[in-house]
Structure formats: structure tokens, C-alpha cells
Amino acid sequence: MVTVAPPDTWTYALRLPHDPRAARVARMTVRAALHGHGMAETRDLVELLTSELVTNAYRHTAGPASLRLTALGDGRLRVGVWDSSPPVPAPFDEPPGGRAAPAPLNAERGRGLLLVQQCATSWGGWSLGSGPLGRGAGKLLWFEI
Template identity: 75%
Template sequence: MGTVSLPDTWAYALRLPHDPRAARVARMTVRAALGGHGRHELLDPVELLTSELVTNAYRHTRGPCSLRLTALSDGRLRVGVWDSHPHIPRPFTESPGSHRPAPAPPGNTEGGRGLHLVQSCADSWGGWSLGGDLLGRGTGKLLWFEVQGQGG
């Protein structure tokens, strides 16, 4: 009987309803997937940034969102969140390493500070505005970020 070796690459996808608990469900999914694959070193930044993106999808749209976790062969983990609103916020319109303005002081803004966390915690990020029936979901956008695991 041969031994089974686990793959280095994998992907999980989850469709989340428009529900205030969606970010919690996304965090639990991230914990389960990363823990199950022994990627504990990525847990804190991925859980935080995933929660931010899913929370923004809930706050700024009226429909569901989708979460996709993808482990790449070089040790990177890519997280994508699709929602139905086509606007791509900063910093997803900027390249990694670009000027990073400080977030507004507390009290001066109701939101938006969480997206600055992407610039601090992710190795790369981006966004695409989706038109037509791409992905079979209609219009909207896909925001993504990547973090590098140990040994990558």
C-alpha cells in the first residue's frame, strides 16, 4: 500500500449570503482551511484581511459575495472576494509598494481604514471590475491579495 502525499496546491470557494454574520463565517472558513493544511503562520493576516474584504462587501452591496482561498505552488496564498458592486477602492487600484498614505484619524471617518491593512499585511493585491457575465455572476468586482508563507 502506497502512502498518500498531500498536494501543495489547493483551493476552497465559499458563497456567502448578504448577512452581517458573513465575515464571521469567512474567518471560520479561513481558520479551518489553513489549519487543515498546516499553514498556521498565515492565519492572522489572512483572517484579518479576509474579514475586512467580506465586511466591506456586506456594507457596500445588497447581494451575496464569494470567497476563494488558493494555495499556490510557490508557498503564496491568494484570497479573492467577489461582490456585486463595480467600484474598486484604494489600495486595490494601486500597485504594492506605492505611496501609502496614513489612514484618517479615528473619528474623522466612518470606515475605510481597514483597507489600509491590506497595504501593511499583504505582499501583493489587486482588483478587477467585472462586466457582462464573467464568472457567471453578472457585474461587480473581484478584490484579491496574496501573502507569502514560510519557505517561499
């Protein structure tokens, strides 16, 4: 039996090492995929929000991360970033209707995930708990445009 995906749906997955250049590689991947699929109008926003999730994964974990881009049809795009740390950070630990408090004005960090929350159509995150032998399975943070 042959399964055919509708032409407006597709998925790209990329494994990212724990490296400070991972966010740049993720942005380049997003740019190329969206350009190739005629979605250039959303490119800048998707690049920015993807960069925030990948940077968060790099800063707060010691392991690799994974990026997944999925065109859901009807012009919608979902971006997910998995990393090896199970705790889901604020504001992604709140239900999508809730809003977290902004970072203090003099803070040097703490605005990236709030930016994703404010600019994305929908967003979320969940902990994947502990894996076999007590190793953490990590978490997944995602957004849709």
C-alpha cells in the first residue's frame, strides 16, 4: 500500500550538537526549508523564534538537541525543539491561555521564551520524564505560526 502525503505537508528533522553555533545552523535550516517550500513570508519570525528555542536548549543543557519543522497544511508550520533536560521552563509550563510575567527591565536574559509565547499562534511544552535506567528523556518545546 502506498501512502501519499498532501503536497502542502512536509517535515524536516535535524540533530544539533551541544555547540554555540547550533542556533545559527538551525536558522540556516529554517531559512532554506521555508524558502524551498514558498513560505518566505514567515521566514524572519520563524528563524527568530527557532533561534530562541535552540539557544535555550544550548544554555540550559549539556547535551544535544533536535529541531523538527513540520508543515501542517493550510499554511501552518510547527517548530519543535527537544533537549535532554526534563524541566519545562516558564512560561511554557503554563497552559497556552496563561501569560508569564515579563523579565525585569535590567535582566540580561529571560526574554526569549516570552518572545516565542507572544509572537507564535500557539505554543507549548512537555516533559518527557525519565528514560530507562534513570536517564532523563528531556523535554519538547514547540510553537506554531
